[in-house]
Amino acid sequence: MGRLYYGNSIDAIEVDDRELAHLKMVTTTKLRRSEGFSVSFSSARAGRSTVWVHCAIPLRFDFDSAEPIRLDPAYVNELAQAAASAMGIVIDLDAAVAATKPELAVVA
Numbered sequence: 001m002g003r004l005y006y007g008n009s010i011d012a013i014e015v016d017d018r019e020l021a022h023l024k025m026v027t028t029t030k031l032r033r034s035e036g037f038s039v040s041f042s043s044a045r046a047g048r049s050t051v052w053v054h055c056a057i058p059l060r061f062d063f064d065s066a067e068p069i070r071l072d073p074a075y076v077n078e079l080a081q082a083a084a085s086a087m088g089i090v091i092d093l094d095a096a097v098a099a100t101k102p103e104l105a106v107v108a
Contacts, residue, residue, distance in 0.1 A: 004061055038087075
């Protein structure tokens, strides 16, 4: 699990490394253009929160993995389109964690 630090808060938003790498790509692209956007995080345990991402607000991305994450261009594009919408990017933290867990094979 990676961590996103927003603003001057010492509390991190925990996000799966894969999801965080894709979010970082879209975020850096948008901020280079001075474009703000919203990102919402939701989970059954923690509820829902939304942050406004803007070039004047400090962000830090911390990854557990030392190796770079291979990005999926289609998913980056999906996030970029969501960032440009009124709804913004919505990340389901529960789904991101479930997607990284290996499936167990059924043996008969």
